Amino acid sequence: MERTAIVTGARRGIGLAVAEELAQAGFRVVLAAVSPPQEAAGVVARFRENGWTAEYQSVDISKVEDRRDLFDRTEERYGKIDVLVNNAGVAPQVRADLLEMTQESFDRVLSVNLRGTFFMCQEAAGRMIAAKRQGGALYTPRIINIGSISAYTASVSRGEYCISKAGVSMVTSLFASRLAEEGIPVFEVRPGIILTDMTAAVQEKYQRMIEAGITPIRRFGRPKDVADCVMAAVSGRLDFATGQVLNADGGFHLRRL
Structure with a gap:
């Protein structure tokens, strides 16, 4: 049985x-991102060359x-949605001290990272519940x-980002709790220091920190490291652990002396 997934922020990096x-x-796969379609044409073409069913929105x-x-468009084309991966997010355009953060920056980051993620979950949940009640036991949707x-590491030069990701953690807990009775597991995958466009500007700083041992596994994370955790959540083998956080962080979350 064919299954359909929506991945946001999917034009590059972790989402891709x-x-x-x-x-x-x-x-x-429906790849969704804010970029215009022409900027994703090459990505979609590569997917199709590999024999994969993919489109971009x-x-x-x-x-x-x-x-x-x-x-609406995904359901019209493919029917029910089996997996939603909420990856879309933005960083502050300027890394400013907490005492200088602007309301405009705060609103921009939270509108995408937190409000957007919450209402993506809400929209998906309503549709998944309706489809599950029609599709029976064979339909097993999941949200990641x-x-x-x-979410728990204070960076005073990008406080709005930290606040948004702390909120995403609670969004996951809330929907995992609410959707448990509907048989829809919800998970959070929590990346650490991943080599992406978002970290490129501070790559040298992070490289020094990694070499000094800030992460037990002394290398940058790769987007595939995060994707592997997503696939574990999608597999169905973790469904009884709904609400679980999967740390893709090289062991950063470990408290060591």
Whole structure:
């Protein structure tokens, strides 16, 4: 039986790695990101060259009409949605001291990372519940939110990002609790220091920290490391652990003396 996954923030980095793993596992993948379609044409072409079913939709998850259109179009084309991976997120445009953070930056980051993620979960949940009540035991949808170690690690030069990711952690707990009775597991995958465009500007700083032992596994994380955790959550083998956080962080979460 063919399954369909939506992955947000999927044009590059972690989202693209997740989409690739899902496609390799046989999912029909809807790649969603804020970029215009022409900027993702090469990615979609590569997926199709590999024999994978994939399409791209330009989506700003902070906008209600974009969110609904994404789900409407996916359901119209493929029917029910089996997996939602909420990966889309933004970093502050300027790393400013906490005492200088602007309201505009705060609102921008939280509107995408937190509000957008919450309402993506809400939209998916309603549709998954309806489909599950019609589809019976063979339909096993799941939601995976991509969080961050910034959920509990204070970075005073990007406080708005930390706050947004702390919120995503609670969003995961809330939906895992609410959807348990519906048989829909919800998970958080929590990346650490991952080599992506978002960390490129501070790569040298992080490299020194890694070499000094800030992570027990002394290397940058790769997008595939995060994707592997997503696939574990999608596999069905963790369903009884709904609400679980999967740390893709090289052991950063370990408290060591």
